[in-house]
Amino acid sequence: MKTFLTSTLLLISTILIGQTDKKIYDIINTVSSKRIKNDIKTLSDFGTRHTLSDTVSTTRGIGAARRWIKSEFDNISKDCNNCLEVFYQKDLVKKGANQRIVKDVVVVNVVAIQRGTKYPNRFIMMSGDIDSRVTNPNNYTSDSPGANDNASGMAGTIEAARVLSKYQFDQSIIYVGLSGEEQGLFGGKGLAQYAKEKKWDIVGVMNNDMIGNIKGVDGVIDNRTFRIFSEPIPPTETEKQRKSRRFYGGEVDGISRQLARYIHKTVKTYMPEMNPMMVYRLDRFGRGGHHRPFNDVGFAGIRIMEAHENYTQQHQDIREENGIKYGDVIEHVNFDYAAKLTAVNAINLASIAWAPPAPSEVKIGGIVEPSVKFKWKKVNDSNILGYKIYWRDTTSPTWDHSRFVGDVDNFVLDGIVIDNFFFGIASVGKNGHESLVVFPSEIFR
């Protein structure tokens, strides 16, 4: 009776406060910078992890690296009663596919799936990259430790699997090491294609690429700020959607942008010491990353990375020139910062995987009326507490206003004029976790 009361009170308080879940703090505290350091060292010590490098050696090259990553996922799985499905996903890329593929190569990704109990085919994904490069992108023999780019993202992904495998989730989580990034995003393309063929319902991809550098080439030292890159709208949008956008809005409200806002909010709530910086663009100016191939086929995906890069320490031959030490060596990686960004990923994977799915068929109305009307399709899930309407000034990057409206499939927001705000709706779970916000896709009168 006492435990029932206690748990009921805890549940009610979670709902009333509507924000924090103790498990999320436990996850943050469990992420280990020491284990991340060990894994970055192990990855750096493979000499080179260039996509075209040796695949036979047990100590050097990308073959040894991916076998080690798979064995780590296998070990994690053993410790959680085989909770991970670990496998290689591979594609042959032919010589001449672009200028950086100078011989036929099998691009191999290492995938670990932690299957959700309610939604085995709905996924939230965290990725890092296996491969590395030096100054000449086609040099596949020189030492290329790629400690920050991108052993840091890979180590973070393995550590997130270690921490989250101790929990069970409603939705599935994928931890993946992608290859072929530096040669032209081939691993991401391969896995995005594979996901389409398998009809995976991917809620979002969190691509981690360089999460360990705190000393920027701009002279700034900052272990708090990190960037979340997201494209404004999916490249797959139709002509009809494009035309509709002109009249009803949505140019800063694509699915990847909602994922970025979700991460921003979770971090502001649970890791107030961190400074998440949303950047309203696909990626750095003119440069690429492994979330893009997923965006290309219509999945939400964002890039998480340090705020201040150091270009003397990425894609460089290891050397000293004019007193500057070039090269992506482990000495430059800040493991505590990498652990913080790993925790950023882990708590968002957990929140999304614990939340009910978002409502669908979200419609909005209220033209020339003093109120805004909403209709949506409810989610059939025992964890549903209800739905929350979010809105914000059209110039605001974050969902600043919200109203919980209960377990209903329509609502009228009185006294709010539709013209002056942007709106969205999220599902709220009894466990306090919320889905991503859905921007209305249809209008009704």
Ligand SMILES: [Zn+2]
């Ligand atoms: Zn790179």
